[in-house]
Every structure is written in C-alpha cells, then in structure tokens.
Amino acid sequence: MTRCPVKVTSGIQKSGNEHPIHLHVPGDTPIHLHVNKNTQVTRIPELLTGKTHSQFQAPWVPPPGKTSSGRFAYDPTRRVKVKSDERKRRSRSAESLSDNIHKDFVRSCDTESDKGLRHEYPSDINTPDTTSIQEQPYAYLKTIKPAYISGKNKGSEDKLNNRSLLTTMVLDEWIKDLETATNRITKSARKIVDCIEQVAYEGRRVDSHDMSCLVQPRNELLLHVEIAMRAGRELCRWASSIQQQRDQVLTNYLTQTQTREATLAAEVQRLIEKLDRMEVDLELTQRQLNEQQNESQKKNTIHESVESLKGHLQRQLRQRESECSRLSIQVRNLETRLAEQQAQSQAHLETAQFNLERLRETKEALKRAAKSQKRRADEAEEACREISHKLATQESIIASFQTELERCSLGSRSLSKERHLNNVGVIHDGGPVDSNKAICMNSDKSLKEENLRLREVALKCEQRLHTAEEELQHLRANLSSCEALLNDYHGDAAAQASQLHILNERLKKTEADRERNQIQLDDVEQRLLEAESRNRMLENVLQSKESNQWNYASSTPTNMKLGKHTRSLHLDLDDYLGQNDQLNDNIGILKDQKIAGTTNNDLILELRRELCEAHNEKKQIENQTEMRLNDLRAQLNQADATNRSLQAYLTFLKRSYASVFQPDLVINPSLFSPHQPMTCPSTTQLAANNMTTTTTKDS
Structure with missing residues (x-):
C-alpha cells in the first residue's frame, strides 16, 4: 500500500450554508485532514437503525501527526475490541472510569437510537484550552449523547447545511480514541511510576538506563494527552453546534406542521362543502323517492282497502x-x-x-x-x-x-x-x-x-x-x-x-x-x-x-x-x-x-x-x-x-x-x-x- 496524499480546497469558509465536500477514496487509504479552529463541526441525522451506508458519510479523521496505515485507517465496519489486561495493576481507577464511561455512553446511544429522540447537551462546557483533563476528567462525556433528527422525507435532509455531515460513527471513533488515549496514558503513567518505585526500592540514583526507560513512556504519555485533548475539543465543538442544529430542525418542523395544518384545514373545509352539497342532493332524491312511493301507495290503496275490508x-x-x-x-x-x-x-x-x-x-x-x-x-x-x-x-x-x-x-x-x-x-x-x-x-x-x-x-x-x-x-x-x-x-x-x-x-x-x-x-x-x-x-x-x-x-x-x-x-x-x-x-x-x-x-x-x-x-x-x-x-x-x-x-x-x-x-x-x-x-x-x-x- 502506498501513500497518496490528496489536497482538497473549497470555498466553504466563505459561507456556512454551502453544500458539503464529497470525497471518494479507497477503504485502505489513510487520510490526513486539517480543519480550521473557527470551523464548527456538526453531525448529520442518522436513521433509526443506527447504521447508515450513505455516500454522504464523512470518513473518520485521525489526529494530526499519526499517518500510519494501521488501526487509524478508516474502516466503516470496524469495531474497537477492548481486551482485558490479565496482569494485576496497582491502580484501576482511570481504567474503570473510562470503561464505565464507554459502557454508559454505548447503552445511552443504543436506547436513544431505538426511541429516535433528540437530546440537549450542556452549553456551558468550557473549551479544552481553558479546562484541563485533571480538573474535568471524562465525567461530562456521560451527558454527551448522539442527536437524532426526526424526519420522514428526504427533502428535509437535503436542506441541512454542511455542518451536519458528522455521523454517529465519527462520534464513536472520537470516543474510542479518547478511551484508548486514556488507557495508554494510564499505562504510560504506570510504567513511569513502576520505574521510579523500582529505583526508589533499589536505593540507587537514576542513571542513563533509567532515563532511557522513562523517555518512551513520557513520549507516549505526551502524545496520548495531546490526542485526548484534541478529541475532547472536537466533542466540545460538536456539543456547542448541536443547539443551533436543533433550533433549525425545530423551526423547519414547525413550518412543515403549520403548512400541513393549513392544507388539512382547507381539505376539511372542501370536504364539508362537498358533504353539504351531497346532503342537499340526498334530500332532493329522498323527496323524489317519497313522492314516487306515495304515488305507488295511492295507486295500490283501493285494492288493498277492498281486500282488507273483505278479510x-x-x-x-x-x-x-x-x-x-x-x-x-x-x-x-x-x-x-x-x-x-x-x-x-x-x-x-x-x-x-x-x-x-x-x-x-x-x-x-x-x-x-x-x-x-x-x-x-x-x-x-x-x-x-x-x-x-x-x-x-x-x-x-x-x-x-x-x-x-x-x-x-x-x-x-x-x-x-x-x-x-x-x-x-x-x-x-x-x-x-x-x-x-x-x-x-x-x-x-x-x-x-x-x-x-x-x-x-x-x-x-x-x-x-x-x-x-x-x-x-x-x-x-x-x-x-x-x-x-x-x-x-x-x-x-x-x-x-x-x-x-x-x-x-x-x-x-x-x-x-x-x-x-x-x-x-x-x-x-x-x-x-x-x-x-x-x-x-x-x-x-x-x-x-x-x-x-x-x-x-x-x-x-x-x-x-x-x-x-x-x-x-x-x-x-x-x-x-x-x-x-x-x-x-x-x-x-x-x-x-x-x-x-x-x-x-x-x-x-x-x-x-x-x-x-x-x-x-x-x-x-x-x-x-x-x-x-x-x-x-x-x-x-x-x-x-x-x-x-x-x-x-x-x-x-x-x-x-x-x-x-x-x-x-x-x-x-x-x-x-x-x-x-x-x-x-x-x-x-x-x-x-x-x-x-x-x-x-x-x-
């Protein structure tokens, strides 16, 4: 497999209501995408089944600096399998916290996908620049749930702006990256702590060998911290754009409802007028039928009266x-x-x-x-x-x-x-x-x-x-x-x-x-x-x-x-x-x-x-x-x-x-x-x- 970098430019920065960019690449081709900071990323509405294979799905974007063709390559059918570590760890607080966050998030996503409801997200979430991971660990991720915009016709989907291209799959990848980064940060921190404890236990000074052992976990720790911060910023940016998307969808739905109500009222009025005309015609027909019946009864009255009198x-x-x-x-x-x-x-x-x-x-x-x-x-x-x-x-x-x-x-x-x-x-x-x-x-x-x-x-x-x-x-x-x-x-x-x-x-x-x-x-x-x-x-x-x-x-x-x-x-x-x-x-x-x-x-x-x-x-x-x-x-x-x-x-x-x-x-x-x-x-x-x-x- 060879790397084929592709550069795509578009004028979407000028207007936020233009159509999105559609990019068709092979499934095993790695993509490196740069997004401006002032761009708001929104999600596209997902169907009730939870899985969509539409051609408008945006591929998963890996964090910058990671261009390998391994696990970061885009695969729509890919699912992350978390393997349990058989080795006894000294501290499982971070891992258990991430596991619980992931389980609650997946359960809430499944429940909401079955019901097809929309959820609001907190608008007072601070940006990753001013909030550290230690002050606000992944507790706010429990409240982040995917938004499903109800709509039965394709016309309403076509009218959405280009900010709603992000799907549930991209959000899942972000969450998985965040969990993976958290796990790797935990492992790197545990390795550093083990090395330091071993040196302290042996009672010797830190030498070059120990420094070489600490450099690799430190680098991994810094890398995964940056990855986690970027994933957190993307999630916060997506949560801030949900409110605008919800207001726009509600406005469109209200407009459609009012239009349908007016149409139905006109139809009801037309049917009432038609019913009145039919009632008038029915009365005329009934009157004519009664007159004909009276005439026939008058014609048969004499014979019946004579026969009845005789009997x-x-x-x-x-x-x-x-x-x-x-x-x-x-x-x-x-x-x-x-x-x-x-x-x-x-x-x-x-x-x-x-x-x-x-x-x-x-x-x-x-x-x-x-x-x-x-x-x-x-x-x-x-x-x-x-x-x-x-x-x-x-x-x-x-x-x-x-x-x-x-x-x-x-x-x-x-x-x-x-x-x-x-x-x-x-x-x-x-x-x-x-x-x-x-x-x-x-x-x-x-x-x-x-x-x-x-x-x-x-x-x-x-x-x-x-x-x-x-x-x-x-x-x-x-x-x-x-x-x-x-x-x-x-x-x-x-x-x-x-x-x-x-x-x-x-x-x-x-x-x-x-x-x-x-x-x-x-x-x-x-x-x-x-x-x-x-x-x-x-x-x-x-x-x-x-x-x-x-x-x-x-x-x-x-x-x-x-x-x-x-x-x-x-x-x-x-x-x-x-x-x-x-x-x-x-x-x-x-x-x-x-x-x-x-x-x-x-x-x-x-x-x-x-x-x-x-x-x-x-x-x-x-x-x-x-x-x-x-x-x-x-x-x-x-x-x-x-x-x-x-x-x-x-x-x-x-x-x-x-x-x-x-x-x-x-x-x-x-x-x-x-x-x-x-x-x-x-x-x-x-x-x-x-x-x-x-x-x-x-x-």
Whole structure:
C-alpha cells in the first residue's frame, strides 16, 4: 500500500450554508485532514437503525501527526475490541472510569437510537484550552449523547447545511480514541511510576538506563494527552453546534406542521362543502323517492282497502259466530245454575223455617222453665222460712227442757241434802226412826219415780233433739242444693236471654239486608228497563241503517257484501236482545225468590252472592253488547270511508278518461268531490245514542 496524499480546497469558509465536500477514496487509504479552529463541526441525522451506508458519510479523521496505515485507517465496519489486561495493576481507577464511561455512553446511544429522540447537551462546557483533563476528567462525556433528527422525507435532509455531515460513527471513533488515549496514558503513567518505585526500592540514583526507560513512556504519555485533548475539543465543538442544529430542525418542523395544518384545514373545509352539497342532493332524491312511493301507495290503496275490508268482515263474522255460540253456552250454564240456585234456595228456606220454629219452641220452653224455676225458688224460700221457724221453736223447747232439768237437778240435790241432814239428826237425837224411815222410803220412791220420769223425759228430749238436728242438717243440705239449683237456673236464664238478644239482633240484620237487597234489586230492574229502552232505540237505528244500506247496496258489489254482513250482524244483535230478555226473566224470578226469602243470615248472604254474580254477568253481557255496537259503528264508518274513496277513485277515472278520450266532455266536480263527506243519518243517530249510553253509564 502506498501513500497518496490528496489536497482538497473549497470555498466553504466563505459561507456556512454551502453544500458539503464529497470525497471518494479507497477503504485502505489513510487520510490526513486539517480543519480550521473557527470551523464548527456538526453531525448529520442518522436513521433509526443506527447504521447508515450513505455516500454522504464523512470518513473518520485521525489526529494530526499519526499517518500510519494501521488501526487509524478508516474502516466503516470496524469495531474497537477492548481486551482485558490479565496482569494485576496497582491502580484501576482511570481504567474503570473510562470503561464505565464507554459502557454508559454505548447503552445511552443504543436506547436513544431505538426511541429516535433528540437530546440537549450542556452549553456551558468550557473549551479544552481553558479546562484541563485533571480538573474535568471524562465525567461530562456521560451527558454527551448522539442527536437524532426526526424526519420522514428526504427533502428535509437535503436542506441541512454542511455542518451536519458528522455521523454517529465519527462520534464513536472520537470516543474510542479518547478511551484508548486514556488507557495508554494510564499505562504510560504506570510504567513511569513502576520505574521510579523500582529505583526508589533499589536505593540507587537514576542513571542513563533509567532515563532511557522513562523517555518512551513520557513520549507516549505526551502524545496520548495531546490526542485526548484534541478529541475532547472536537466533542466540545460538536456539543456547542448541536443547539443551533436543533433550533433549525425545530423551526423547519414547525413550518412543515403549520403548512400541513393549513392544507388539512382547507381539505376539511372542501370536504364539508362537498358533504353539504351531497346532503342537499340526498334530500332532493329522498323527496323524489317519497313522492314516487306515495304515488305507488295511492295507486295500490283501493285494492288493498277492498281486500282488507273483505278479510276484516270475514274475521268479524267468524268472531260473531264464535261469540254467539259461547254466549248460548253461557246462557245454558246460567239457566242450569239458576235452577240449582233455586233448589238450593228452597232447601235453605225450608231449613231456615224449621230452625226458626225450633228456636221459637226452645224460647217458649225456656220461658216455661224459667217460670217453673222461679216458682220452685219461691217454694224453696218458703220452705226455708218454715224450717227456720221450726228450728226456732225446737230451740225454745230444748231451752225449756234444759231449764226444767236444771230445776229438777237442784230439787234432787236439795232433797238429798235434807235426807242427809235427817239421817244425821236421827243418829244424834235417837228419835223415832220408824216414822222417819217410812217417810224416807216414800220420799225415796217418789224421788226414784221422779228420776225415772225425768230420765225418760230427758231421753225423749235427747231423741227429739237428735232428730231435730238431723232434720236441720237435712234442711240445710236441701237449702244449699236449692240455692245451687237456683243459681243454675239463673245462669241458664241469662244464657237464654243472651241467645234471645243475639237472635233478635240477627233478625234485625237480616231484615236490614233484605231491605238493602230489595233496593239493589229495584236498581237492577231500573237498569234493565233502561237497557231494554236502549236496545229498542238501537234496534230502530239499525232498522233505519239497514233500509239505507239496502238502498245503497245496489250501487256496487262491495256495498252488497256490506249489506249482507250488516244483516247478519243485525240477526246476531236480535239474538243478543233475546238473550238479554231471557236473562231479565231469570233475574225477575230470582228477585221474586229473594223477596219471598227468609230471615236467616246465611241464606241472605248466599242470595246476595248470587245476586252479585247475576249482576256481574248482566254487566258483562251489556259490555259485550256495547262492544258489538261499537264494532258495528266502526264498520259503518269504515264502509262510509270506503265508499268515499271509491267515489274519489271513480271521479279520478272519469276525469282521466274524459281528458284522454273526450276532452270536450265537461264533468261537474261537485257531484264526485272526494272532499265532500257523505251524510249518513244512521251514523249520526248511532253517535247520539252512543253519547246517551255513555251519559247513562256515568250516572
């Protein structure tokens, strides 16, 4: 390989906005480039991939004084591989610092290249002339990150100035040179320190051999210090030019954004105007479509109305037939229920009469029992008074007997004392004893007889007293039993009186219920009369309507069908009127039965329930009749509307034919005016009857 120095001159110093210089050299050719100090070097924007092979990339410029063809030769695919030193070093602070700076810088470069963002760099970095490496070692290199200018079109790239030719690859080479210089400075300093320590350890002076050993590390140290200072100056110069590049890119991007915004606003305004025009056209088209649809609907209205009227009348006829059959079944069921209710009412009436007679008999028996109990109570009270009188007499007799016994006992005591005294006097005096003995014997006999008599009297008195006590106890027992029986009789009398009071109240309630039912029956009868009058009125109206329909039925076949359906509906109405008459007769029979009812509360309640059911059934029948009348009115109104539409269509056809075939024919439009309503006296009468019916129901 031979050296081929090339000198390139350009007028880029005069103007900073000229196009850059493009130099094409072989890949293994070393280049020595001198850059003026007042020139600011900027970087070109890099794509998101991080690797670009554009022909506008500036080659890596080696530091001045190094022109070897070795590791400083430009190779775009070259990557610096840092080999780890296996030898143990005394100090790894500078190497570890450079390694950390390189790792952080590469990681930040990769992250920012993935995101495609722009970063600002500190503008207050001093120039390398005033800042030493020892005062500010490579700490500020951590903040230096490559700037990626976002742009999608190539036009914005072509407008950049020549200061943005520096790429990420050149920045990486600068950083690698700076790291390499730092490593070599560290190694040279370590060699110098080792030599000095060895001389100091040996304790000898520095000789020429030691100086020759120190010269080479010193030269390497100075060289790499100069290289590091130049790389630092280039990095600082690049960082100072980033702010201007960023401002210019932001200005260009803002201008492009405003231009695009104005373009989009104009496009939106144009689209809005176009949308308004399309909406107007759409409304016109929609209006035309609606008009065409209305015309087609008008053309198909007559046929559809006739067909729908036919189907509606057929359905109404089938419904009327089914309702007639259902009503006939309901009437038969009502008749059977009325017969059953009549039988039940008769049975309830007989049972109520039987219960009433039994209650009356029970009442009379209770009255007789009360009278007999009262008489017995009076007799018991009289017997009690007699017994108490007898007891008083017996007690007086017993008291007299006791006084007599006491008197006799006193006399016997006095006689015994006299006898004792006589015996004592005879013993002391020695007088005549025989006469005294005879007297004593006589007195003893008389005393013995008197004692026997008194004893017999006492026994009789005791017996009589015992019998009197027994009789008194018996009378007391009889008195207590009579009192208990009297209390029972009083309780029974009170219970019977309460039952009589309850029966009287129930009789009063049944009488009041009967009067209320009578009032309700009168009200039902009045409503039936009103319903009959309304039915007669409706019958007259239907007859008049039928006559009008017969007169009108000869005009069109559709009207003839309407007349037939109206006649069938009239026959159905006659059947309903007959059913109403039959129901009125049944209700009259039920009223007669209820008027001749009994005073039993259960029977009255049952009759009230039956009356309510009959009243509800009558209301249902009246509602059904009213619904049928309303349906008839609706059908008549629909028939009138159909007739009017047919007349309008006939007028339209006549006018069309007259205008096409006979233009001289003049048609009086007043005869076939579709806006002139047909006068129907029957419809007016039906409306008036409907209003009358509504007023009657409200009242």
